[in-house]
Amino acid sequence: MRDTYLKKLYDLAKRNTEVVSLVSDNGLIVYDDFRRDFPGRYFNFGISEENMVAAAAGMASCGKIPFAYTISAFIVYRAYEFLRDDICFQNQNVKLIGIGSGLTYSTLGPSHHTTEDIGILRSLPNLTVFSPATRTEVEWMMEKACEIEGPVYIRLSNNSKEYYNAPPSFSLGAPAVVKEGRNITVFVTGSIITEVMDAAAELECAGISIEVVSVHTLKPVDKKEIIRLLDKTKKFATVEEHNVIGGLYSVIAEALADEKVMFPSVKIGLNDVFATDYGTLQNVRYANGIRSDQIALKIREFLDGSI
Amino acid sequence: MDDRDEIRELKKKIFLTAYRAGSAHLASAFSVIDLLYVLYCKGILQYDAKEPWKKSRDRMILSKGHASLALYVILNRIGLINDEKLNGFCQPGSHLGGEPRMSAAPGIEASTGSLGHGMSFAVGIAMACKMNNYDNKIYVILGDGECQEGTIWEAAMAAYKFKLDNLVVIIDDNRLQAMDTVEEIMGITSWREKWGAFGFDVDEINGHDLDEIERTLLKENRRDVPRLIISHTIKGHGVSFMEGVPIWHYRMPDEKELEILQSELGISDEELIL
Numbered sequence: 001m002r003d004t005y006l007k008k009l010y011d012l013a014k015r016n017t018e019v020v021s022l023v024s025d026n027g028l029i030v031y032d033d034f035r036r037d038f039p040g041r042y043f044n045f046g047i048s049e050e051n052m053v054a055a056a057a058g059m060a061s062c063g064k065i066p067f068a069y070t071i072s073a074f075i076v077y078r079a080y081e082f083l084r085d086d087i088c089f090q091n092q093n094v095k096l097i098g099i100g101s102g103l104t105y106s107t108l109g110p111s112h113h114t115t116e117d118i119g120i121l122r123s124l125p126n127l128t129v130f131s132p133a134t135r136t137e138v139e140w141m142m143e144k145a146c147e148i149e150g151p152v153y154i155r156l157s158n159n160s161k162e163y164y165n166a167p168p169s170f171s172l173g174a175p176a177v178v179k180e181g182r183n184i185t186v187f188v189t190g191s192i193i194t195e196v197m198d199a200a201a202e203l204e205c206a207g208i209s210i211e212v213v214s215v216h217t218l219k220p221v222d223k224k225e226i227i228r229l230l231d232k233t234k235k236f237a238t239v240e241e242h243n244v245i246g247g248l249y250s251v252i253a254e255a256l257a258d259e260k261v262m263f264p265s266v267k268i269g270l271n272d273v274f275a276t277d278y279g280t281l282q283n284v285r286y287a288n289g290i291r292s293d294q295i296a297l298k299i300r301e302f303l304d305g306s307i
Numbered sequence: 308m309d310d311r312d313e314i315r316e317l318k319k320k321i322f323l324t325a326y327r328a329g330s331a332h333l334a335s336a337f338s339v340i341d342l343l344y345v346l347y348c349k350g351i352l353q354y355d356a357k358e359p360w361k362k363s364r365d366r367m368i369l370s371k372g373h374a375s376l377a378l379y380v381i382l383n384r385i386g387l388i389n390d391e392k393l394n395g396f397c398q399p400g401s402h403l404g405g406e407p408r409m410s411a412a413p414g415i416e417a418s419t420g421s422l423g424h425g426m427s428f429a430v431g432i433a434m435a436c437k438m439n440n441y442d443n444k445i446y447v448i449l450g451d452g453e454c455q456e457g458t459i460w461e462a463a464m465a466a467y468k469f470k471l472d473n474l475v476v477i478i479d480d481n482r483l484q485a486m487d488t489v490e491e492i493m494g495i496t497s498w499r500e501k502w503g504a505f506g507f508d509v510d511e512i513n514g515h516d517l518d519e520i521e522r523t524l525l526k527e528n529r530r531d532v533p534r535l536i537i538s539h540t541i542k543g544h545g546v547s548f549m550e551g552v553p554i555w556h557y558r559m560p561d562e563k564e565l566e567i568l569q570s571e572l573g574i575s576d577e578e579l580i581l
Contacts, residue, residue: 020438040438043469051427051461058431061409061417063362064438066431081421082458086428090409090418 057086072098102241119246159191181211198292328397334543359413370425371450423456452484467506481542514538
């Protein structure tokens with residue numbers, strides 16, 4: 001996912017001389033090509049996310065298109081007021097790239113997790129919030145981010161599995177169907193799609209057919225499209241590597257409430273807690289109830305009417 | 308009118324605009340107005356009122372945004388804010404608030420208000436201008452109290468690291484913040500040593516001596532080195548009872564004080580009613 005981002009960034013920088021890269025003491029090797037070929041457009045701000053974010057806004061006020069890149073926990077939480085006042089309030093054309101989102105840093109714990117970022121960023125005016133599930137989505141988002149003249153956040157993590165056979169015609173705010181199914185619609189955002197796809201395969205064996213829908217854009221949201229998708233199964237689950245407050249579940253629930261429709265649903269994510277345990281990403285997902293088998297079980301119980 | 312008369316007129320305007328609105332950070336505006344006057348009205352800051360968005364213009368970021376009225380009256384004087392707009396300050400339907408908003412008028416180069424933002428923003432502008440090979444200057448005015456914000460020092464490191472010799476940072480060193488003296492609150496006295504240690508070329512001036520301000524602003528940056536000017540000022544300068552008294556950080560005069568202020572700034576009763 002990150003490699004796709006970097007390749008795309010390189011392409012964009014080649015096409016548009018205003019594209020600049022800002023990092024905060026990370027990306028030592030991965031930016032090598034960019035640094036070699038665009039040395040005057042790569043800046044390491046050191047360990048100072050707030051300064052990087054506000055400086056990015058200053059650059060954008062002069063017509064530059066900065067891609068400010070660092071661990072998402074730090075760009076979102078540490079630099080939040082700078083994101084708000086300097087980028088969003090002034091509607092500056094800055095692209096905020098958060099890496100290692102969700103529980104990616106599974107051995108480091110909650111200081112490095114981003115499990116509330118969608119919630120706090122979605123409420124910032126002018127900001128587009130992207131959360132790609134696969135490389136294909138990253139490619140589309142990078143193009144889209146450049147088209148949008150305003151602030152964009154891209155929530156990257158480490159999924160390397162691809163589920164789209166060919167790039168579909170993505171549309172800003174409209175969730176994309178990744179896998180068709182009949183019994184229930186599962187909305188998912190970001191790299192936890194891997195767990196959902198595994199859960200779908202498991203449930204398929206038990207004769208339960210899951211439609212998997214990637215909500216790649218968390219703001220803006222095409223509410224009509226969400227309802228149109230739900231017309232098929234009339235029930236849904238949301239799965240997110242994020243607090244169930246303010247994240248994907250909230251996005252879908254708000255859309256339905258706005259349109260005055262209701263469907264039975266189950267929300268799967270962090271239940272208003274900081275993630276517990278350490279180990280591999282799989283371990284930490286398991287410890288927090290969002291591994292594929294646990295997702296499959298919750299969906300099954302929901303369909304059985306037991307929750 | 309000589310320069311002192313001009314500045315007195317600007318101070319009158321600051322007060323009358325605040326008086327109509329009912330509040331403002333008067334003392335903060337009075338401490339920095341001499342400096343802004345020299346910067347804008349003595350041909351130092353390069354701008355074209357007919358083309359205020361010209362990309363290679365000089366820029367001034369008022370990081371201590373609460374002194375907004377000083378900026379507004381200066382922009383009014385150079386023709387970027389008209390009287391009607393200025394008179395609407397802080398009133399319903401106005402774009403001009405107690406803290407500057409970028410979209411409100413040309414010449415407001417950043418929305419400030421939360422302290423510790425303007426310098427980083429200015430660093431970004433200075434970097435972009437260098438990328439574009441512009442031969443312009445970026446000025447940023449900080450409060451001395453504002454330097455308690457950590458980002459000031461993040462930005463200071465970056466300004467030196469990125470060799471921003473197009474950046475001039477000015478501290479309006481009036482030695483007061485909202486509650487007390489800066490020294491009492493955070494024990495800070497040695498700006499020269501602190502900024503010098505961060506690699507800045509440091510000058511100190513009397514921020515109410517117009518010739519000294521002008522001379523110092525005209526000095527060129529050393530190659531690859533950002534500049535810092537410590538502008539020693541008096542908060543509330545020009546109004547006797549405000550000068551150096553912390554409570555005037557955010558307060559309007561009562562009836563008795565108003566009389567004194569009127570006589571010191573030359574404001575008639577008729578002007579108050581208008």
